[in-house]
Amino acid sequence: MAKDYYSILGVSRDASDEEIKIAYRKLAKKFHPDVSKEPNAEERFKEISEAYQVLSDKEKRAKFDAGELDEKEINVEYTNYSLREILEFLITGNPPRRSKILTVPIEITIQEAVFGTQKEIEYESYAPCAYCNATGAWQANTWMLCPKCKGAKYVTRIVRSGFSRQVVQELCSRCRGYGQVMEQVCTYCGGKGRTLVRKRNIIVVPRGIDDGMKFIVPSLGDFSEDGQGDLAVQVKIKPDPYYRKIGADLVFDLHIGIVQAALGCVVPIPTLDGIPLSLSIPQGTQPNTQLRIQNRGGYRLKNPSRGTLIVNVIVEVPRTVTQRQRELFLEIAKEQGCDSELLKQGHFNKLV
Numbered sequence: 019m020a021k022d023y024y025s026i027l028g029v030s031r032d033a034s035d036e037e038i039k040i041a042y043r044k045l046a047k048k049f050h051p052d053v054s055k056e057p058n059a060e061e062r063f064k065e066i067s068e069a070y071q072v073l074s075d076k077e078k079r080a081k082f083d084a085g086e087l088d089e090k091e092i093n094v095e096y097t098n099y100s101l102r103e104i105l106e107f108l109i110t111g112n113p114p115r116r117s118k119i120l121t122v123p124i125e126i127t128i129q130e131a132v133f134g135t136q137k138e139i140e141y142e143s144y145a146p147c148a149y150c151n152a153t154g155a156w157q158a159n160t161w162m163l164c165p166k167c168k169g170a171k172y173v174t175r176i177v178r179s180g181f182s183r184q185v186v187q188e189l190c191s192r193c194r195g196y197g198q199v200m201e202q203v204c205t206y207c208g209g210k211g212r213t214l215v216r217k218r219n220i221i222v223v224p225r226g227i228d229d230g231m232k233f234i235v236p237s238l239g240d241f242s243e244d245g246q247g248d249l250a251v252q253v254k255i256k257p258d259p260y261y262r263k264i265g266a267d268l269v270f271d272l273h274i275g276i277v278q279a280a281l282g283c284v285v286p287i288p289t290l291d292g293i294p295l296s297l298s299i300p301q302g303t304q305p306n307t308q309l310r311i312q313n314r315g316g317y318r319l320k321n322p323s324r325g326t327l328i329v330n331v332i333v334e335v336p337r338t339v340t341q342r343q344r345e346l347f348l349e350i351a352k353e354q355g356c357d358s359e360l361l362k363q364g365h366f367n368k369l370v
């Protein structure tokens with residue numbers, strides 16, 4: 019059976035908006051996980067928030083009454099709000115203000131991710147309006163007391179519901195709760211106090227960062243009423259033809275021939291740090307063997323230690339052989355007791 023939002027909030031089906039709001043406020047105070055000691059507070063709070071969200075919205079409430087509310091139309095965004103934010107929201111009708119973090123993407127090489135780097139980034143973001151000094155007013159001292167609320171920030175209104183009359187406080191619509199209004203709005207920023215500008219900054223990319231990670235650069239984000247915001251830098255690592263980065267480990271594919279695999283050899287590895295590395299491949303190394311060299315991988319994030327360099331040994335069988343090589347392979351075959359007549363005719367080639 020579908021949930022009955024009315025009984026969840028404990029109101030009648032013809033409850034007024036105000037009754038619904040009062041019921042929600044009472045229940046939110048009782049079940050908000052910030053304050054509640056009830057065992058199933060979180061569950062209950064979600065439930066009452068969902069009920070309030072639907073019943074406080076005229077359109078959704080009508081659909082719910084008609085049994086036509088689609089589940090997709092229900093969202094429970096209030097569940098992320100603190101109790102204080104919810105109570106404020108119920109008085110003012112304005113959802114809580116969350117300062118948004120500006121995100122800028124960058125692309126770096128695997129080398130830069132391993133060892134860290136500095137990057138110049140260019141992006142658009144909000145800066146304080148230089149004309150009004152971020153006040154939004156045309157002149158810095160043109161604020162005046164709000165004529166509607168006389169600076170009280172709230173206005174009272176009487177709401178009648180049934181036989182009862184209730185006095186409710188509402189945020190002043192003229193000054194939006196500031197208690198002051200501007201005589202004249204800054205024409206440059208339209209009264210917003212900020213303007214969109216192109217910024218260029220050099221940022222430090224920490225070593226050990228991984229593909230898809232974000233890191234925060236303080237104070238380089240958007241300016242807003244809440245002050246100077248931070249900037250989030252989203253990292254993408256360009257694919258490298260030789261190396262792959264898995265956490266702090268680096269993976270390198272080393273291609274060797276069958277003779278090197280059979281007899282063993284010493285191979286120079288092109289390292290990302292430029293420090294020469296000669297790797298001994300033992301004789302009889304099998305295809306897909308992994309050789310691990312400790313402390314030669316990438317740096318760990320916020321840690322001076324390094325991961326492992328993993329060398330994947332890929333043994334390549336020659337696709338073509340010269341006449342001389344063929345003779346030598348036949349010699350080996352003879353040594354191993356193979357029927358060299360069949361090999362000569364390419365018998366095994368046909369079977370493949």
Ligand SMILES: [Zn+2]
Nearest residue numbers: 164167190193
């Ligand atoms: Zn006012």
Ligand SMILES: [Zn+2]
Nearest residue numbers: 147150204207
């Ligand atoms: Zn301005």
